[in-house]
Amino acid sequence: MSPILIIAEHRQGIINPDTFGLLTAGIELSTALDTEAHVAIIGKDPEKLAQDINIAGIHTIHTFSTSLPYNHDIYVQVISSLFDKIHPSSILSLHTSTGTDYCPALASILDMPLLPDAIAINYTDQIEILHEMYSSKLQAKIASPPPAIITVRAGVWPIETTPGNASIEPLNISINEEAINFKVKDYEETPIGDVDISTSDLLLSVGRGIGDESNLELIFSTAEAMGATVSSSRPIVDAGWLPKDRQVGQSGTKVSPSLYLAIGISGAVQHIAGIKNSKVIISINKDPKAPIFDASDYGAVGDLFEILPALLEEFR
Ligand SMILES: Cc1cc2nc3c(=O)[nH]c(=O)nc-3n(C[C@H](O)[C@H](O)[C@H](O)COP(=O)(O)OP(=O)(O)OC[C@H]3O[C@@H](n4cnc5c(N)ncnc54)[C@H](O)[C@@H]3O)c2cc1C
Structure with missing residues (x-):
């Protein structure tokens, strides 16, 4: 079986802590499928970020360097190219504003089913996720044969940080600049209130x-x-x-x-x-x-x- 591909999330040079729960979900799925867990990290100084997520259970970390902050079109181009290279048996991302931005586009381009907002993932002969509906009043099981794109709810999987020795492999992908239509202009921090x-x-x-x-x-x-x-x-x-x-x-x-x-x-x-x-x-x-x-x-x-x-x- 080809590897599981996990897309790490980060912002302003720091790994989103929820990425560690996502890694746990991906490693668990790779174990169930008896395959390797690979991670992709796209952004500025990705080799440094890769060190932060080099935990036990990860086989390879693919890095792509870009000076741009999160960019929909670059993510879609890089992950599509990586898909053509390693043919992952599934792609996992966090169900965040970032993950829910590029995953539907990837699902469309790669013609893969999208299993959204998973709170549990199981594999027997199909990949099956548990997904809450109607403000958690109903839990739906959604199944698909691999490969599928799965967005994973933050805070559900435990965090493991035992150091690992994944190989870090820079990706050599040429970006089609003309196809970049999306640009983050600015980030505005939410004002900090009177209590923490x-x-x-x-x-x-x-x-x-x-x-x-x-x-x-x-x-x-x-x-x-x-x-x-x-x-x-x-x-x-x-x-x-x-x-x-x-x-x-x-x-x-x-x-x-x-x-x-x-x-x-x-x-x-x-x-x-x-x-x-x-x-x-x-x-x-x-x-x-x-x-x-x-x-x-x-x-x-x-x-x-x-x-x-x-x-x-x-x-x-
Ligand atoms: C993507 C997403 C993200 C979300 N994120 C969050 C989040 O971060 N935090 C969050 O809290 N929710 C979040 N929610 C909403 C969540 O699903 C629930 O709707 C919400 O937590 C319910 O809030 P509640 O318990 O205050 O209200 P309700 O579910 O309406 O519960 C009110 C409770 O009060 C009790 N009650 C009523 N009157 C009395 C009384 N006089 N004395 C004692 N008990 C009484 C009732 O029995 C009831 O159990 C999110 C939902 C989604 C879809």
């Missing part, structure tokens, strides 16, 4: 169960009495009740406090992805079947508007 929830040791996190923005007052009073920092699930940020830097989860911040107190949060997989490294998780939810309880060390089934005032009283 990634370093907080005690988080009181609020979800849609709070019902109304005015009820945040109770949350902030309780957090202050406990010495906790307030964080939230995504709907609270989407509603504009709290700024983005308070959002915990897959598309927010991954946190690792000693104590994570989840108030009125159902426990969607995208939220759990951000709290898995908490030492202790305690949840309050009125629904005894809320999935958050499966991820919690302790739980209280009840109305947050009865439990929180009692908690506040206790801390005062």
